[in-house]
Amino acid sequence: MDTVWLDRWQFGMTTVYHFFFVPLTIGLVFLISVMETLYIVKKDSMYRRMAQFWAKLFLINFAIGVVTGIMQEFQFGMNWATYSRFVGDVFGPPLAIEALAAFFLESAFIGAWLFGWDKLSPKVHLLTIWMVTLGTSLSAFWILTANSFMQEPVGYVLAHGRAEMRSFGSLLINPQLRIEFPHVWLGAIATGAFFVAGVSAYYLLRKREVTMFAQSFRIGIFTALISSVLVVVVGHAQAQHLIHAQPMKMAASESLWHTSSYHAPWTLVAWIDSKNHRDTWSIKIPYVLSILSYNHTYGSVPGIEELQAKYVKQYGPGNYVPSVWIEFWTFRVMVGAGSLMIVLALYGALRGLREDKYILREKWFLKLMPWMIGLPLIANSTGWIMTEMGRQPWAVVGLLKTTNSISPTVGSPLVLMSILGFGAVYAAFAVVDVFLFVKFIRKGPDPEIGPDEMDATSAVQPLFET
Amino acid sequence: MDLNTVWFILIAFLFMGFFVLEGFDFGVGMISPFLGKTDEQRRLLINSIGPFWDANEVWFVSAGAAMFAAFPNWYATLFSGFYVALFLLLIALMARGVAFEFRSKLSRESWRTFWDWAAFAGSVLPPFLWGIALANLMRGVPIDRHMNYVGSFWDLLSPYALLGGISLTLMCLLHGALFITLRFTGDMQHRARQAAKSIGVWTTIGMFLFVIYSYFETDIFIKVGFDPGSLPVFAALSILSVPFLVYTEHDGWAFIFSASAIAFSVATVFFDLFPRVMISSLSPLWNLTIYNAASGPYSLTVMSIIALTLLPVIILYQGWTYWVFRHRLQPGGHLDY
Numbered sequence: 001m002d003t004v005w006l007d008r009w010q011f012g013m014t015t016v017y018h019f020f021f022v023p024l025t026i027g028l029v030f031l032i033s034v035m036e037t038l039y040i041v042k043k044d045s046m047y048r049r050m051a052q053f054w055a056k057l058f059l060i061n062f063a064i065g066v067v068t069g070i071m072q073e074f075q076f077g078m079n080w081a082t083y084s085r086f087v088g089d090v091f092g093p094p095l096a097i098e099a100l101a102a103f104f105l106e107s108a109f110i111g112a113w114l115f116g117w118d119k120l121s122p123k124v125h126l127l128t129i130w131m132v133t134l135g136t137s138l139s140a141f142w143i144l145t146a147n148s149f150m151q152e153p154v155g156y157v158l159a160h161g162r163a164e165m166r167s168f169g170s171l172l173i174n175p176q177l178r179i180e181f182p183h184v185w186l187g188a189i190a191t192g193a194f195f196v197a198g199v200s201a202y203y204l205l206r207k208r209e210v211t212m213f214a215q216s217f218r219i220g221i222f223t224a225l226i227s228s229v230l231v232v233v234v235g236h237a238q239a240q241h242l243i244h245a246q247p248m249k250m251a252a253s254e255s256l257w258h259t260s261s262y263h264a265p266w267t268l269v270a271w272i273d274s275k276n277h278r279d280t281w282s283i284k285i286p287y288v289l290s291i292l293s294y295n296h297t298y299g300s301v302p303g304i305e306e307l308q309a310k311y312v313k314q315y316g317p318g319n320y321v322p323s324v325w326i327e328f329w330t331f332r333v334m335v336g337a338g339s340l341m342i343v344l345a346l347y348g349a350l351r352g353l354r355e356d357k358y359i360l361r362e363k364w365f366l367k368l369m370p371w372m373i374g375l376p377l378i379a380n381s382t383g384w385i386m387t388e389m390g391r392q393p394w395a396v397v398g399l400l401k402t403t404n405s406i407s408p409t410v411g412s413p414l415v416l417m418s419i420l421g422f423g424a425v426y427a428a429f430a431v432v433d434v435f436l437f438v439k440f441i442r443k444g445p446d447p448e449i450g451p452d453e454m455d456a457t458s459a460v461q462p463l464f465e466t
Numbered sequence: 467m468d469l470n471t472v473w474f475i476l477i478a479f480l481f482m483g484f485f486v487l488e489g490f491d492f493g494v495g496m497i498s499p500f501l502g503k504t505d506e507q508r509r510l511l512i513n514s515i516g517p518f519w520d521a522n523e524v525w526f527v528s529a530g531a532a533m534f535a536a537f538p539n540w541y542a543t544l545f546s547g548f549y550v551a552l553f554l555l556l557i558a559l560m561a562r563g564v565a566f567e568f569r570s571k572l573s574r575e576s577w578r579t580f581w582d583w584a585a586f587a588g589s590v591l592p593p594f595l596w597g598i599a600l601a602n603l604m605r606g607v608p609i610d611r612h613m614n615y616v617g618s619f620w621d622l623l624s625p626y627a628l629l630g631g632i633s634l635t636l637m638c639l640l641h642g643a644l645f646i647t648l649r650f651t652g653d654m655q656h657r658a659r660q661a662a663k664s665i666g667v668w669t670t671i672g673m674f675l676f677v678i679y680s681y682f683e684t685d686i687f688i689k690v691g692f693d694p695g696s697l698p699v700f701a702a703l704s705i706l707s708v709p710f711l712v713y714t715e716h717d718g719w720a721f722i723f724s725a726s727a728i729a730f731s732v733a734t735v736f737f738d739l740f741p742r743v744m745i746s747s748l749s750p751l752w753n754l755t756i757y758n759a760a761s762g763p764y765s766l767t768v769m770s771i772i773a774l775t776l777l778p779v780i781i782l783y784q785g786w787t788y789w790v791f792r793h794r795l796q797p798g799g800h801l802d803y
Contacts, residue, residue: 063567066520067560073527077534077545078552085613088538089761093769096535099528100776104784107524111517112787114802119790164762407546409614418553425557429564436571 006415007079007406012388013419016381017426018072021065023380026136026185027192028058031219033133036126046212051129053445054196054216055114060436062110064429071422073099079415083395083405090156090165091146098142106135140188141181148177150396151387152245163399176245179238186231187383190341191376193227194369196220197348199441201369204360208444214356221352225345232338236292243293243301246397248311248320249390251304252327254289255279258303264289269332272325277305315398322392330386337379344372469766470756473536474743476773477529478736482729484525485596485638489728490721491515491522493642495562495589496635499582501646501657505575508582510795512566512803514649517791519566521784523559535769539613539759540743547607547615548599551622555595562588566803593638594631598622600735601630601676604684606745611752613759626683633672637731640665640708641724647717651794659712662720666709673705673731685745686738697737701730 032054039047073095076084084091109131116125148171149156155170156163165171197220203213242250250256255270257277266288271280287297304321311320348369352359359366391397395405494515502508515522533541545552561584569581605626608617643665646658677698680686704727711720739745743759746752760766 059567060571063564067563070523070527070559071556073530074545074552074556077530077541078549079546081542081546081614084534084542085538088534088541089765092531092535092538092541092761093765093772096528096531096769097772097776099524099531100773100780103524103527104521104780107520108780108784108787111520112790115513115517116790159762165765165768168768407542407549408612409616410546410549414549418549421553421557425560429560432564432568436568439571 003410003412003415004403004406006412006419008402010079010415010419010422011075012385014068014071014075014422014426015388016384017430018065018068019380019384020377021061021068022140023184023188023191023376024061024195025058025065026133026140026188027190028054028061028195029129029133029136029192030189031192031196031223032058033126033129034219034223035216036129040122040126046215049445050212050216052117056440057195057199057437059114060433060440064433066107068426068429078418079407079410080395080405081407081410083400086162086400086405087149087396088162090149090153090163090171093165093168094142094146094149094171098139098146102135102139102142104135106132106139109135137185140185144181144184145171145174145177148174148180150394151180151391152176153396153399158399163396175241179234179241183231183234183238183383186227186234187376187380190224190227190231191380193220193224193345194341194376195373197224197345198370198373201366202441203444205363205366207360210356210360212445214352214359217348217359218352221345221348224341225349228338228341228345232342235335235338240293240295246390247302248304248307249322249327249387250293251302251307252322252324252390253331253386254301255282255324255328256289256301256303257305259306260289260301260303262298262300263287264293264299264301266292267328270328272328274324318393318401320393322390327386327390330382330389334379334382334386337375337382341372341375341379344369344375469763469770470536470760471741472770473532473760473766474736474740474756476777477532477536478733480525480529480532481736482732484522484529485634485728485732486641486725487522487525488519489593489638489725490641490645491519492589492593492638493640494645495585495642496639497642497646497658497661499586501643501654501661505578506797507654508578509570509803510650510654510797511646512569512585514646514795516566516803517787520563521787523563532769532773536761536766537743537754537756537759538761540754543609543613543615543744543754543759547609547617548602548619548622550619551595551599555592558588558591558595560588561585562592570803589638590635593635597631597634598627600634600732601627601680601683603744604680604686604735604738606684606747608748609744609746609752609754610748613752613754616748624683626679629672629676629679633669633676636665636669636672637724637728640669641721641728644708644712644717644721644724648721649795651796655717659715659717662712663709666712670705670709673727674702677702684738689738695737697730697734701727701734704730 032051035047035051035054039045039051076091109128112120113125113128113132116128120128152174153163154174155165155167157166158164171177197217200213200217200220203209204217239250242253255267255272257279263286265284265286267279268283268285270282273280289301290297290299293299293301304324308320312318348365351362351365393401393403395402494511498508498511502511530541530545533544565581565585565588569578569585572578599622601624602622605624607615608621610616640662643658643662647655647662650658704723707723708720708727711717711723741756742753743756744754746754761769
């Protein structure tokens with residue numbers, strides 16, 4: 001079997017899987033920090049119970065995020081040794097800074113937070129959860145600094161047969177990073193927010209702990225609304241940036257085989273015939289692609305054939321077209337999921353604004369919301385698949401092709417073994433994760449205990465007794 | 467001192483931190499199915515490392531990432547070369563991490579037993595594999611002119627390397643038992659001390675056999691002659707003092723000296739490698755060194771500033787977490803895991 005193909009599958013599989021857990025971690029810990037802040041500010045023990053309830057679900061998720069993250073760190077060396085040698089000088093530092101600045105922070109303080117409820121003063125305890133939030137968000141920043149270099153190499157020179165860093169500052173102000181980080185981070189916040197809103201809806205529908213979950217629902221749905229609107233705004237900027245930075249990715253995601261007319265129509269759906277470079281049929285909306293691209297009704301967008309010809313001239317013979325079918329549909333699924341998120345969050349926020357009893361009447365909405373927890377996950381995954389597959393055939397755009405990036409001494413049997421091994425372990429984790437989520441959601445929060453009682457019993461009250 | 471040397475020392479330091487800190491929580495993971503007679507005892511044992519193990523593991527992640535940043539060729543050669551070993555290591559670390567988190571989520575006995583053994587396997591394999599890796603790093607492995615490892619997984623499994631694996635596993639086991647003596651009182655403390663007594667002897671024998679074997683298997687003898695230098699002497703004195711301190715029930719000192727034995731042993735390995743990072747058994751010309759494996763001077767400068775600024779802060783707040791959770795564990799306390 002083709003080793004490059006297997007290496008790519010392993011990378012894609014492990015990364016998409018890892019990215020189910022990361023955004024939920026980033027988003028959920030942010031909301032838990034907000035809840036604990038409310039506990040400190042309002043001195044209402046309901047918020048403490050609330051934070052502890054969400055923390056249970058958070059920790060199940062966090063554990064898998066962490067262990068699959070270690071894998072991410074090392075598979076560059078394992079499967080992509082040539083890539084690692086070529087870009088280590090530029091790509092390694094953000095990863096190292098991530099470990100030093102972010103991983104240490106989140107792992108040290110999550111331990112202190114989890115075990116420190118009655119060992120730390122309330123304010124110091126609050127500080128520890130905000131440190132975890134800071135750590136998870138910083139982690140995203142540094143990883144995306146590294147990823148942005150692959151999308152849009154800046155601040156380097158080619159020397160001694162590899163890319164060498166020349167300006168660390170340029171890496172940090174990479175135009176790609178400036179839009180990629182807010183887009184991914186807001187997407188993560190929305191993921192956590194939809195999770196909180198969805199699980200809260202489950203309880204509201206069953207009228208369990210209405211006061212607490214109506215409040216959880218509000219925190220979740222307002223965060224969901226703000227973050228999903230902003231994620232689309234930033235996403236729009238990101239798409240416009242693509243036209244200049246990676247026009248081929250843009251063309252592929254629009255199935256734009258030829259450079260568009262002056263007034264570019266937008267393809268809503270299409271049946272793509274990749275072999276003959278055409279769409280068998282499609283529905284097009286006039287002017288919209290121009291508007292999406294330039295905020296005007298005019299302006300043409302470069303097409304696949306023309307870009308391919310240009311790249312052959314620039315980089316030599318080869319196929320520079322990513323999978324148009326995948327790009328086109330992942331983009332549409334992402335945008336569709338994002339739009340639906342805004343609609344749902346807006347409706348929920350309008351209804352949730354009023355007294356608790358009104359939201360309880362929205363039975364269909366409360367029934368729907370738990371299922372919509374998957375919506376941001378779909379948007380995140382398709383967004384990443386579009387970004388990463390759209391970069392093909394490049395590992396680092398314009399510098400290094402994916403086919404030239406693999407470990408020369410790691411043959412396909414080894415990669416196949418590790419795909420199967422990691423695949424089995426990851427699948428088992430997924431089963432356990434879903435099983436535990438469902439179990440703990442069904443079980444609900446720990447029974448309420450009064451403040452006096454709380455101090456007296458907390459020493460013997462196991463947090464996770466089942 | 468040039469930046470390449472600074473980075474070599476920094477990475478050695480990160481590995482020392484990893485083996486000293488995660489060393490004891492590997493040990494606790496290995497020993498808890500045996501020391502913990504009841505479910506509550508096993509949970510208490512895991513809780514003794516509960517607030518720490520995650521941050522301890524980050525020392526390894528940081529060491530790996532620092533290799534990537536400062537010596538990309540070392541990172542690429544090592545991890546693509548030792549592919550199967552790293553694969554097993556990652557699976558072990560994954561199993562261990564989720565085991566701690568999942569074991570107490572259900573009260574069913576089979577569930578808890580399963581995760582206890584997952585944590586056990588996940589705690590035994592990493593030090594064993596690392597012992598094998600370190601022994602191979604010292605002895606040299608087949609690396610060709612293109613800096614690629616051209617051997618197979620089985621080439622890594624010489625008797626010498628296996629002895630390295632066993633020694634390091636025993637060392638971590640001892641270190642973990644000693645950590646437990648510090649975290650508990652009464653019966654559990656007593657049992658951990660008894661365990662440390664019997665493990666201590668075997669660990670000392672294993673470590674010394676490994677040192678003697680190293681004189682035959684590696685080029686240390688050529689490099690340092692009869693005088694091994696101060697690092698291995700400190701390591702040897704530390705390891706020799708541990709059984710004595712255990713017998714006289716100086717738990718704190720015993721733990722400090724097992725930590726120092728690990729730290730000095732790791733330092734010795736790196737000192738003997740220097741300035742090489744990987745030795746080619748095929749030709750000395752194909753050794754990876756801190757120069758031919760390194761990133762450029764600009765990158766190293768930026769990274770030095772960042773790492774040397776961050777490390778003191780990291781040590782400070784990690785130290786703080788150990789301070790917060792310094793009290794011994796009592797039955798009936800919080801049982802988060």
